[in-house]
Every structure is written in C-alpha cells, then in structure tokens.
Amino acid sequence: MATAGIPEEVLRNEQLIQKLEEIAKDAALMSGILMRTKETPNGSEVVGFAPFTLFPSPVPKALFQQALAVQVHFNLLVDKISQNPDFLEEALSSTIKVDEFTAKLFNIHRQVLQEGHAQSIVVGLNRSDYMLDQDEDGGTSLKQIEINTIAASFGGLSSQTPDVHRHILKVANRLEERKKILDNNPAAGLAKGLAKAWELYGSEKAVVMFLVENVQRNIFDHRYVENELWSRNIPVIRRQFEDVFKTGSLDQNKRLFVDGQEVAVVYFRNGYMPQNYTSTQSWEVRLMMERSLAVKCPDISTHLAGTKKVQQELARPGILERFLPDQPEVVAQIRATFTGLYTLDMGAEGDETVAMALAKPDHYVLKPQREGGGNNIYGREICEVLEGMTDSSERTAYILMDKIRPCPVHNYLLRPGAPLKLSTCLSELGVFGAYVRQGKEMVMNECVGHLLRTKSSEHADGGVAAGVAVLDNPLLV
Numbered sequence: 001m002a003t004a005g006i007p008e009e010v011l012r013n014e015q016l017i018q019k020l021e022e023i024a025k026d027a028a029l030m031s032g033i034l035m036r037t038k039e040t041p042n043g044s045e046v047v048g049f050a051p052f053t054l055f056p057s058p059v060p061k062a063l064f065q066q067a068l069a070v071q072v073h074f075n076l077l078v079d080k081i082s083q084n085p086d087f088l089e090e091a092l093s094s095t096i097k098v099d100e101f102t103a104k105l106f107n108i109h110r111q112v113l114q115e116g117h118a119q120s121i122v123v124g125l126n127r128s129d130y131m132l133d134q135d136e137d138g139g140t141s142l143k144q145i146e147i148n149t150i151a152a153s154f155g156g157l158s159s160q161t162p163d164v165h166r167h168i169l170k171v172a173n174r175l176e177e178r179k180k181i182l183d184n185n186p187a188a189g190l191a192k193g194l195a196k197a198w199e200l201y202g203s204e205k206a207v208v209m210f211l212v213e214n215v216q217r218n219i220f221d222h223r224y225v226e227n228e229l230w231s232r233n234i235p236v237i238r239r240q241f242e243d244v245f246k247t248g249s250l251d252q253n254k255r256l257f258v259d260g261q262e263v264a265v266v267y268f269r270n271g272y273m274p275q276n277y278t279s280t281q282s283w284e285v286r287l288m289m290e291r292s293l294a295v296k297c298p299d300i301s302t303h304l305a306g307t308k309k310v311q312q313e314l315a316r317p318g319i320l321e322r323f324l325p326d327q328p329e330v331v332a333q334i335r336a337t338f339t340g341l342y343t344l345d346m347g348a349e350g351d352e353t354v355a356m357a358l359a360k361p362d363h364y365v366l367k368p369q370r371e372g373g374g375n376n377i378y379g380r381e382i383c384e385v386l387e388g389m390t391d392s393s394e395r396t397a398y399i400l401m402d403k404i405r406p407c408p409v410h411n412y413l414l415r416p417g418a419p420l421k422l423s424t425c426l427s428e429l430g431v432f433g434a435y436v437r438q439g440k441e442m443v444m445n446e447c448v449g450h451l452l453r454t455k456s457s458e459h460a461d462g463g464v465a466a467g468v469a470v471l472d473n474p475l476l477v
C-alpha cells in the first residue's frame with residue numbers, strides 16, 4: 001500500500017468520513033459533476049452526481065509531468081499514422097480478416113482513400129491512458145494502457161472535480177494536500193481544437209455537430225465542451241446516426257447538410273463500438289460523413305490509428321523510427337511509455353505469444369479491438385479463450401499485453417446509492433491531446449489537461465461509463 005497521499009488515520013476516522021461523504025456529494029452536484037440516471041438516461045429532470053473518489057490519489061510528480069510532456073508527440077504520431085495508408089493496411093491486414101467491426105471501419109477508410117479526401121483539415125482530440133507500473137526494484141514507471149482517438153470522454157467533468165476535492169480537503173483540514181490539487185480544464189482545450197477547425201472551415205453559419213449515442217447518460221460531460229463553443233459564438237447541434245440518416249445529405253461540393261444546416265465539424269462521441277451501429281443505415285451515415293467536406297473529429301483513418309492492433313505494431317523495433325525519422329529523442333520519450341505488446345498473428349511469432357500467455361496468464365491482458373471498457377480478458381480466462389478457439393486464426397482479433405501493476409492505495413469510491421466503504425484502489429492517468437492539421441501543416445498541437453480515474457482493485461478492467469472506475473484527481477507527491 002502506498003504511504004504517500006492521505007494518511008491512514010484520516011481515512012479511518014469514521015465520524016469525519018461520514019461528514020465528508022455528505023459534503024462531498026453536495027459539492028459534486030453544486031460543481032456540476034453530473035450524470036443522468038440509469039432509469040432516465042435521456043432526460044435531465046432527475047440527475048445524480050457522477051461517481052468520484054472522496055479523496056485525491058497520490059501520483060508521483062515526475063511521472064505526471066512525463067505524461068504531459070509526451071502528449072504532443074503522441075498527437076503527432078497518431079496524426080502521422082493516420083496519413084500512412086500502407087502502414088494501416090499492413091498493421092490491420094490480419095485483424096480485418098477476423099474482426100468484422102474493424103473490417104467495416106477499414107472499408108470506409110479504403111473507400112474514402114479511393115475517392116480522395118474532400119477535406120484536408122483534421123482535428124484530433126485524444127486521450128492517452130497510463131498506469132504507473134511497479135518495477136521489481138521498487139521503482140515506478142509510466143506505462144501506456146492505450147490511446148483513445150475517438151470519443152475520449154470525461155474532459156468536461158474532470159474540469160470540475162478539482163474544486164470538489166479542494167473543498168473536501170479544506171473541510172478535513174488537510175491544507176497542505178489541498179495546495180497540491182492542480183487546476184485542470186480539458187473541456188476548454190478540446191473546444192479550442194474544435195473551434196480552430198470550425199474557423200478554418202470558414203463558414204460562419206455552419207455548425208459543429210456532436211454525433212451522440214441513443215443512450216445519453218454522460219451528456220453533461222459533452223455540455224462542458226459544447227458550452228465552450230457556444231461562448232465563442234459557434235453553433236452546436238447534437239444528432240444521432242438515425243437523425244443524420246433521415247435529414248442529412250451531401251451537396252455537389254460534398255458539403256454536409258443536416259436538417260438544412262451546413263456542418264463544419266463532426267465531433268464523434270459515438271461510433272466507437274459495434275453496438276453504436278444499430279443498423280446498416282448507421283454505417284451508410286458514417287460513410288457519408290467521412291466522404292463529406294465537413295472536418296471530422298476524428299476522421300476514419302485517425303480512428304483506426306487508435307486501435308489496439310496499431311498500438312501493438314508500434315511497439316515493434318524500428319516502427320516509431322519510421323514515423324519519426326531524425327527525432328531519436330522523441331522516439332525514446334514515446335517508447336519509454338510502452339510496455340510489452342505481442343502479436344497474435346498467424347506464424348511462429350504468434351505461436352510464441354500464445355505459449356507465453358498460456359504459461360503465465362496472470363502476467364498478461366488479452367485485448368480485442370474494442371473500446372468502452374469490459375472487453376479485455378485476464379488470468380485463467382486467457383487460457384480458456386485461446387484454447388477454446390475452433391480456428392486459430394480467431395486469435396488475430398486480439399493482441400496480448402503485459403499486465404501493468406500499479407501500487408494500490410486506500411480511498412473511498414462515492415457512487416449514488418452505494419454504501420461507503422474503504423477500498424483498495426488502483427488509478428489510471430489519462431492525458432488529453434488536441435491538434436488540428438490543415439494539409440501538411442500542424443496549426444495546433446497541445447496537451448490540454450488530464451483525467452485521473454480510480455477503481456477498486458477487485459476489478460481487472462476499468463471505465464467510468466462501464467461502472468467500474470470513478471473520477472479522481474492526482475495529488476502530486
């Protein structure tokens with residue numbers, strides 16, 4: 001158990017904790033850390049607080065700064081990958097033979113390439129996620145879990161959580177720790193990227209369209225970004241695939257119109273998992289938007305650049321150098337965040353990976369090409385899945401990754417309706433990147449904030465929306 005952070009005697013002071021719980025929940029509601037309820041996900045009459053930790057969790061300052069510093073390089077790397085169709089084809093060729101979802105995305109990518117891109121502006125809003133791995137010699141290092149290049153969430157709500165933790169620490173009379181809570185405003189930075197793209201598109205009446213899910217519990221997270229845009233006098237509309245299918249079209253210049261409004265930027269907060277595409281119409285709509293003159297956030301190739309298969313291919317010797325020639329320091333900075341990633345492609349290399357996984361399943365995570373939490377396979381189940389495959393080509397839908405082992409810390413996870421108990425927790429640090437490219441020129445490339453999510457160590461997988469992790473703040477130590 002980590003010793004830095006909030007002392008154990010505070011965590012075990014029951015009277016204090018009870019008082020803080022009540023204060024914390026009210027503070028969260030008053031600060032707008034909101035989520036719609038499971039029962040009424042599409043209305044705001046009844047809302048609750050988004051789950052969060054009672055206390056901030058310790059994060060070593062040097063590793064935190066390392067994560068922030070490498071972000072602009074990840075932005076650049078993702079963008080370069082998205083512009084390299086040969087690499088994407090090579091990296092994903094085995095995956096798309098067996099994974100239907102990735103194959104469908106890839107087909108759209110191919111079609112757009114064949115036709116030629118209508119729009120040369122791209123806006124990327126991503127979040128690179130890390131855990132702090134404990135080495136055998138007692139040290140910790142920053143290791144990337146994944147990078148999310150589509151619909152990366154919680155940039156809005158995480159702009160509000162610092163105030164709540166500051167308030168709690170004031171009431172708890174922990175003033176030294178209170179000073180260490182950082183300001184954070186990813187929503188503003190994400191909106192800045194969208195606003196820049198909107199400006200470059202160059203039509204004052206055109207709108208930014210948030211493409212949203214049918215079930216919208218996390219709408220307030222979007223609203224923070226949306227309201228930043230409105231405050232810049234940039235009009236925003238929210239639409240689902242179905243709406244765009246019914247009222248969307250391209251004109252002869254491929255300008256995208258939805259409900260009679262020209263769309264300058266499509267911001268995907270949906271479309272990242274198979275269930276999001278409820279019919280073939282959703283796929284038709286995705287293709288239409290990708291073909292259009294609207295700026296996509298992200299475009300289809302940037303979406304593909306965020307797949308776990310691409311992440312694994314990047315870890316091969318020489319691949320980073322291919323994207324970043326003459327930048328050995330940048331390559332080293334990126335590579336330092338990689339943990340072991342292994343191919344499951346057909347052939348000797350993949351066979352070796354399987355043998356390795358079967359021998360020590362607890363050392364690895366088996367990952368399919370999915371997003372949104374709850375899809376990974378851990379421990380004994382890795383053996384069951386690998387051994388249970390009827391055709392060994394099925395394995396190429398997955399990658400294998402070293403399991404990262406962060407240091408557990410005590411904290412309380414606050415969830416509506418859940419009884420309070422001291423939990424042993426693990427944290428995951430996310431860093432938000434925002435960039436805009438026009439043709440060959442990067443016109444914006446920034447690190448725009450962070451997100452700390454914490455879960456009980458009983459859970460192997462994560463995700464706030466998946467109901468496992470909760471929002472948190474780093475307490476730099």
Ligand code: ADP
Pocket residue numbers: 129131145146365367370371372373374375376401402403404405428460461462463
């Ligand atoms: P998703 O795209 O579904 O979020 P992730 O790769 O982030 O997929 O995995 C989901 C969760 O599983 C993470 O938030 C983390 O809690 C856990 N996880 C993923 N990879 C690892 C790993 N290599 N070591 C330990 N935990 C992991």
Ligand code: MG
Pocket residue numbers: 146147148370371372373
């Ligand atoms: Mg993800």
Ligand code: MG
Pocket residue numbers: 129145146373
């Ligand atoms: Mg994740």
